[in-house]
Amino acid sequence: MTRPATSCSSSAWLSSTDPVGRVPGPEWWDQAPCLRSPLSRADHLDKAVPLRFTDCSFAYRAGVPVLDCLTLEFPSGCTVLLGPNGAGKSTLLSLGASVLAPASGRVQLGELSSTERRHRSEYRRRVGWLPQHIKPVPSLTVREQAAYAGWLKGLSKSEAWERSAKALDRVRLTELAKRRSHELSGGQMRRLGIAQSLIHDAQVVLLDEPTAGLDPVQRGVFRELVGELSESVSFVVSTHQTEDLADIYGSVIVFDRGQVAFQGSVPDFFAQAPEGIAVERRAESAYRGLVRGEV
Numbered sequence: 042m043t044r045p046a047t048s049c050s051s052s053a054w055l056s057s058t059d060p061v062g063r064v065p066g067p068e069w070w071d072q073a074p075c076l077r078s079p080l081s082r083a084d085h086l087d088k089a090v091p092l093r094f095t096d097c098s099f100a101y102r103a104g105v106p107v108l109d110c111l112t113l114e115f116p117s118g119c120t121v122l123l124g125p126n127g128a129g130k131s132t133l134l135s136l137g138a139s140v141l142a143p144a145s146g147r148v149q150l151g152e153l154s155s156t157e158r159r160h161r162s163e164y165r166r167r168v169g170w171l172p173q174h175i176k177p178v179p180s181l182t183v184r185e186q187a188a189y190a191g192w193l194k195g196l197s198k199s200e201a202w203e204r205s206a207k208a209l210d211r212v213r214l215t216e217l218a219k220r221r222s223h224e225l226s227g228g229q230m231r232r233l234g235i236a237q238s239l240i241h242d243a244q245v246v247l248l249d250e251p252t253a254g255l256d257p258v259q260r261g262v263f264r265e266l267v268g269e270l271s272e273s274v275s276f277v278v279s280t281h282q283t284e285d286l287a288d289i290y291g292s293v294i295v296f297d298r299g300q301v302a303f304q305g306s307v308p309d310f311f312a313q314a315p316e317g318i319a320v321e322r323r324a325e326s327a328y329r330g331l332v333r334g335e336v
């Protein structure tokens with residue numbers, strides 16, 4: 042591996058020749074050596090590539106399926122994924138991120154398969170993912186951790202370092218860039234996770250409860266960020282927060298017990314609520330009518 046450009050050389054992370062060996066990372070970073078290969082410009086030309094699940098089945102334990110022959114295509118644009126606890130939303134996003142592999146069926150981004158060995162690194166470069174539980178990488182600063190995520194997704198070290206500044210700015214973490222990431226609060230850590238998932242210009246970004254623990258101002262920042270990026274990136278956002286649905290998303294998927302209970306536009310979703318329900322209660326009412334609840 043080549044050394045980074047000069048402007049970056051003061052950073053401990055950038056001066057290491059093998060950051061993968063030096064830093065024990067969160068689960069998706071542990072796969073770094075097989076993920077890492079240089080990005081080309083052409084990778085991001087065609088943004089509107091559908092993420093598709095075809096006849097997908099998955100179980101953590103034999104005989105207890107979380108997904109059973111699920112077929113689902115996420116539309117381009119911003120999609121909100123709703124569903125009760127245990128419905129399988131995180132599992133679905135982990136399969137979409139290729140952190141988990143289906144027992145049968147296919148997960149594809151366009152023509153790329155998440156499980157075919159020859160497609161895997163390309164697939165992972167095109168998909169950004171914020172897991173539900175994001176961990177600090179010991180000894181790295183906030184900016185180093187963001188840059189490290191970009192490097193693992195195929196950016197050069199110097200490019201990852203440059204882009205990390207923009208990514209942190211987007212989530213309003215610039216002031217904390219030099220702090221060790223393990224010193225961040227839960228909400229700040231979440232914002233770092235969002236920055237990491239955006240740093241390499243993925244085509245599809247999967248965010249698992251990105252606004253959990255964020256204060257109202259930071260939820261507003263998230264809303265603006267998604268609005269700003271959604272012309273060039275497709276988002277799938279799993280959340281339990283339905284208040285600002287119409288302000289952020291174009292489509293809604295309600296997931297219940299591993300199956301799609303509803304898929305459609307935001308107005309179609311609101312139309313599921315009984316007539317006469319106040320505007321501010323329509324999303325909650327529509328949701329309640331569609332799900333059977335926790336398993």
Ligand SMILES: Nc1ncnc2c1ncn2[C@@H]1O[C@H](COP(=O)(O)OP(=O)(O)OP(=O)(O)O)[C@@H](O)[C@H]1O
Nearest residue numbers: 101102107124125126127128129130131132133336
């Ligand atoms: N690592 C695991 N090992 C065994 N079972 C698991 C594991 N992770 C999730 N499950 C089970 O799989 C099912 C789906 O869980 P999942 O986390 O995907 O749901 P979810 O919709 O994201 O829930 P929540 O809204 O509470 O985050 C649940 O029954 C859960 O108990």
